[in-house]
Amino acid sequence: MPVSPADLLVSLLLLVGSGFALVGSIGLARLPDFMTRLHGPTKATTLGVGAIVIADMVHTSVTTGRLSLQELAISLFLFITAPVSAHVLAKAALASQARRAAGRSSD
Amino acid sequence: MKLRTGLLPQPVMTLLITFLWVVIVSRFTLGSLVMGALVGLAVPLLVRAFWVDRPVMRRPLLALGLLARVLGDIVVANIEVARLVLGPTARLRPTWLDLPLELESPYVATILCSIVSLTPGTVSVDIDMAGRRARIHALNAPDPEAAIATIKRRYEAPLKEIFRC
Amino acid sequence: MPPSFLPLIVLLPFLAMPLLLLADRLGRRTVALVAGAAMLGGLGLLAALAAPVLAGEALVLWRPWLSDWGLDLSFRLDGLGLLFTLLIDGIGALIVLYAYYYMGEDDRLTRFLMTLLAFAGGMLGVVLAENLLLMLLFWEVTSLTSFLLIAYKWQYHDSRIAARMALAVTGGGGLALLAGLLMLGHIAGSFELSVILDRGDLIRQHRLYEPMLVLVLLGAFTKSAQVPFHFWLPNAMAAPTPVSAYLHSATMVKAGVFLLARLYPALANTELWFLLVTGTGAVTLLLGAYLALLKHDFKGLLAYSTISHLGLITMLFGLDTPMSAVAAVFHIINHAVFKASLFMVAGVIDKQCGSRDMRRINGLARYMPVTAVLGIVAAGAMAGVPFLNGFLSKEMFFQETIAYPGFTGYGTFLLPAIATLAGILSVAYSARFVHDVFFNGEPVDLPKTPGPPPRFMRLPMEVLVAIVVIVGVAPQVSVGWLLKAAAGAVLLGDLPPIKLAVWHGFNLPLVMSIVALGGGLFYYWSRDRVFTLHERYALDFSSPVAFERAYNGAAASARRALAVLDRRQLAQYLGLFLGLGVAGGAYAWGSAPASSAGAPLAGPLPLTPVDPVSAFAFVLLAIGVGGATWFVRQRLLAIIFMSVAGLVVSMAFIRFAAPDLALTQLSVELATIMLMLLALRFLPQTGPAERSRNGRFAGALLAAGAGLGAAAVTFAMLTRPFATISGYHIANAKPLGGGTNVVNVILVDFRGFDTLGEIAVLAMAALGVHAMLHGVRLRAFVANAEADADRYPIMLRMLMQPMLPLALAVATYIFLRGHNLPGGGFIAGLIAAIAYVLQYMAGGFAFASARVRLDFVALIGAGIVIAALTGVASMLFGFPFLKSAYTYLPAPPLDDIGLASSLVFDSGIFLVVVGTILLVLTELGRIEVKDATADGGSSEGLPRPATAVQG
Amino acid sequence: MLTGFVLPLALGLVGLAMGLNLFRLLKGPALEDRILALDTLTINAIALVMLAGIALGTKAYFEAALILAMMGFVGTVALAKYRLGGDIIE
Amino acid sequence: MELLLALGVGLLTGCGVWLVLASRTFAVILGLTLIGYAVNLLIFFGGRIGAKAPPLALPGATGLADPLPQALVLTAIVIGFGMVAYFVALALRGVGDSGSDAVDLPAAAPDREEGP
């Protein structure tokens, strides 16, 4: 079976990407409290998806014979937003912890 | 300078949008470039009013260097996080870090905190511009002082340089 | 062909009504004169037409109107009609004169006479209609005007109720009559009397004859106050006396017996006819006469007497011999004359004494001698005293009961016995009227001292009493011609020889008369005993109180029934609808014709194997849906689970090759979630009690049924192939629509009109929200952040700045490429709007709205107008609305963006979407919070939910 | 094509990741945990869409992935802001 | 697969129906949303599954999905959003008017003596 360098690269990126996505989700699933759980998705999943996006980019460029960069936009977007998501979620968690401590809660 | 308040309020953004446009349409022609430039010129004008508190980038090349460093750190950081996540959780030492900020612009501080969130086992939780400090949660930081020092050295200093603030 | 002015007789009273209004300014006298002239004018017209009619001809004027539905404007003047026209217009004229004096100054004579004229017109219409449906129309007019006339003194409780009672009975009868006449017309094949009267045999043999007869008779009997429908008539005496004299003696109540006469050739001569008509007539005759004596109110006495006499006439029609019909017609005339005069006398007494109670009114012969004489003579006619008109028809009645051939053996005595008994009773109540009112000592405790009435008020009575006497003395000369013409019309010319004479020799009827006279006087003499017995045992079903109670009871029952049926619960409404949906679907499937019976649920297509990703997605969906349902009371949680379900749905759209749908679903779902979050804060966490156990069980059952039904039809559809028109759209999207994204071309071109409607819906949703939330202040049920600084985290605020232009650039891309690739105005609009909403979230309302500076309503309006104008533009070029056009720009410098008119259309969509999302979300976001002081940043003062739900 | 073998594997890994997100979503315990789980689920869904695009050899789903990224982010911010203050706008 | 999809539609419908039969606005809104999903999927499936490509009429493309149901669903989604938005605002208005988020009609006025 012939394996082109591009094919190899794509496969590698796919494996790395999905692996990191899984790692992020494992972190989310198994770490002990919210603040630690926050780390996995923020970094690993973002990177994982980023890798898959690049894989797609390479794959599309190779198969269509035309440079395809549009997938970069998704990565760009994810990298810009992930810290903010983590930020507001952490704030929300702290606020609701404070509320719980004060004996008030709400849905 | 006149351009900033006139037809070109955000030259960086204009460039970014033009680039984004060409990337998204994935059609590397003059037409696409012109179209992207048109959009890149029009959109910042449209949203000019939302543009508050935006410092000017003084050292674009340095910025590119920082970008490369951050991307590298992200990869490294993720391997580190993967090790922590997959390893025994009991060994984790989650800690709160108080990062004193030297940056004056909240915008630049935000960039710093974003970088912090994307790299080694840390997430920015709060920025207090009045108190000039950022609150950061570290997944595993046996030595908080060292972690803070690393952040300041690797990211804050270049940012200060880039934006001169 | 009769003169075309025949309908004018009917129209005249109606035409006079507006004249009365004009005359009102000139005073009462003018009003009365105009009204009287209308009546007399009718008589004049009648005179002009009388000659051929008296010769036995029927004048018919046919004018088609709603011929398809059997209603034509045709009129008929024959002997019967002539007789009744004479009564209606003749007595009507006298009544107008009488009313002029009777009605007080403050009694609004104009209004009264207008209603009276309307009634007279209706009555004339009944008797002169050739078309049965036209007759029915006028019939109901008399019911309605009679309602108004009875309610004339509406200040009085009794008047109001009596009027409604009369309406209930006669109106109801009218409806039965309507049904009956429709059947009759159907049977006879025409609604024209000329045809119907000729087809008696055909009608009597038809299988629908019996129900039809019953319905027609119901109409006749209710109108003519036959037992058991009689009770409205005595109560109708609440009307002013001219009304009683006119409607309730001479005219309206005669409409029922008129109908019997009118349809006699078509309906009579069957056993059922005899049984129903004679039977009802006999019972009415006796009961009316019996009750008449017991009334202390002399108008009540006269009313029951009228009922009794109507029974007599009815009974005569039932006897089904030619001569009995003649007698019936004769009694119609006689009764009208003497009863009208009696009512007028009663009115005079009422007015002069201020009371109608015979226990207080006594000895009036001394106070108003002339009136007394008139009253006594008329009452004599009522009792059947010789030389007065009543005697003659009563003798004929007696004769007919004897001559009736239908009974044998002892049965032969039945009818004469009834007749004699009725005679006795009528003598008794007539005696009471005469004795108790005009004699019997001095008046007791009357509000007024009685005195004679004005001279001309007596005139109508004098005229009528004169007729009583003249007919009584010289019947053949005075009314022979009229009777012959009228009876001839009833019997279709098949008249027996009529010989009207005062003296027929000493025969059985005379004996019966003598027995009646003597027995009646004896009965009256021993009346006190009867009164006592009656008061002890009789039940009164007919009082106004009873009617009102019945009506209110019906209304209360209706309310109770509605309260049971309509629980005022949304769940009930939805449950019934969905239940019908499930049941209807099952019925539709199950009731398919035999050719499809046993069609399997699964169609012929082979099933596609399930791939792991889809199976996983199904699990995800189940968890999302199940979680949202299970955690519905933990609302934020429910929203989170719902988002999972929404995510799966959009993934499904991607899986099955619908990127446009996925885009839209994702954006709309986000907008929906923001909407819910905005609302959640103001929705109380505790609420009304949940549904009952039974309700929940029914709900579960319904949910299961609906779910299974939806699954079943989806499965049935997915497993069946079909043929679709959409190949056309795929084939022509590019060549004719100028775009490769077929979905987008359908949206903005093939079915652009749908899209136009759709943005209208969006626009209105926004307008509705805008209108509805105006000025609403609500309590916030969810705590605010601890500190204001935390409400707009710096990172969020800062990062939103580059996000906005980037998102707008993406929106521009999606918009411009949408015609060829997934995207378009909708999605672009959603993206742009959400990008702006993000600014609101990050920077706060004040920050963002100060910078957006857009009038969202105007934005929506502009979008609508642009979209509509795109369509109108094509009309200017002679194409239909929304015809598209497109061209490609030369490649450089602007890429190959197709400039389709649909792009302009799409930009309208874009504007509406942006305007709508922003208007709705900001309106929800800016709702004023009540208890602002408690809310001001500090969390302690916040209202606490009654039961907190742990998240 | 190596990619042809790797793709199902990658799909499986991402699927497994989503399953773990689902676990966190159901487990909680705090609402923030569930919001985070939803956010991660969405991001993994982007991966899924990209993988599907590779598998089907089409770029038609690029826009969907992009919108997924944008909308997922805004949704997370909205939910978090609601937790933060109850008022996501003002 | 067809059965799975049908069950998905059924599940959404069933839970949606259960929720709209509740007595409070939030549940009804949620139920309406779920029913909306079910309906959109059902219309969408009217074009059948198994298409190889999205309905983009690009040169050489074959096996395109049926575009017509997709267009219909798009319209339905957008209209549904408008309706739900309106309903949410109406629910809030109801809370403003009565302080309660009940969906039922207010109780009927008590029977009153109204005179004859």
Next chain:
Amino acid sequence: MTHLPILPFLIPFAAAGILLLLTGKGPAVTRGVSLLAAGLGLAASLALHLAVSSGEVLVYRLGNWPAPFGIVFVADRLAGLMVLLLFALALPALLAASRGTDIRGRHFHALFQFQLAGIAGAFLTGDLFNLFVCFEILLIASYALLVHAGGLERTRAGLAYVALNLVGSSLFLVGLGLLYGTMGTLNLADLAFELPHVAPDDVPLVRVALMLVSLVFLLKAAVLPMAFWLPHTYAAATAPVAALFAIMTKVGVIALLRLAAVALPESPAGALLLQPWLPVLALLTIALGTAAALAARRLAVVAASLVLVSSGTLLFAVADGREAATAAILYYLPHTTLVTAGLFLLAGAIGAARGELGDRLARGPAIPGARRLGLAFAVLALAVSGMPPLSGFLGKLMLMQGAGSGPWQVAWWAVLLVSGLATALVLARTASLLFWEPREPARGPVAAGATVSPALLLLVLASPALTLAAPAVAGYAGAAAGQLHARIPYMVAVMGSGPDIARERRP
């Protein structure tokens, strides 16, 4: 080509957009624009009416796409009648609203115009999915108009109404989805051509689709068991809005009529779909409406209950399915619509004149201008209860002759007649309470000149006018019914000589 068929939709639609741009310009401007648009709409619909009265079926291809691929508007006699009725009702309703209720909330006129556009579109469209869209337009406008001016009663009535109709729309979509998923088309005429050729195994599924669509029409028409919402909703609306709503139930009726007359005949999919059960529900609806009128405590509720009665009446005739029945309801329908609308306006006028007591059926203060209002009441009451000599009586005459046959005849007549009598008694009692009972002084603010407004006068005169013009109107109704039941002219006008178009087999 003529643009006439689109104008009854386009004029109010464009007016709505313009009104949005004019937001904040003050009531004089918005009223002027709105009234002008309604007047233009009336003129256009009159022209359309005249154009179709010859019997020609005008087909308007939106976007110039041929049917069944694009959307068509089809104007036949029936559509011409309904659109004319719509604007004949809209003008008085608008006049009434312009006396002040329009400024008690925002965007009244834009919403009103959209509502007109939606209703006109529903009458004219020849495409079933477009019918759904038109339904949604008219519904959401009605939601907003219903709660116009606020208040708990309106809000809650609105919640129930909106939720019910949202579920109704969902069911409609399910029906349309199934219909498309089996027939592959959305065009009514195309459907009519194709339905007879459905494969036997697909017939049950098609029947389910048609049933669901019919049930949604029945929901709009408020037949039992989906009837309870109507009295609450209509009685809660402001009088001018309720007056306009009088035509909304008819949208459902006409849609069902069209579906039943054009698409269902001659097909196993349409056989016995409505016939065995709809007559029962229709009769029960008349009974319910009558009982509700009897139970009502407000005049507006009486009027709303009578809307139920007319719905039941119309639906029975629709279920009957014969041409004569259709001819009868096409005379009865304009009558009942205009008269019940008049009753709503009257209830509003009386309510305004009695202060706090409103239009409640209780002894109350003297009504200023009672005489004229009483006269108006008398005319409307006569008309609505089917008493001679007004159009109600003529309508009843036609309905009794035209509809119901065999075993239904007795029940039909009985229900119709008893309901008419009960209505008359209820209205007599109402008149008694409102105009005749002993008086008290009024409490609360009272409208100064409570009198017969021009709007009310127009609606009061409707019944006499329909009576005088009965031969013309009934003749038109008969012709419209004939054209509708002939089916083929409609189908051919839309689809050309036949439906031999290329269809793609899927999957």
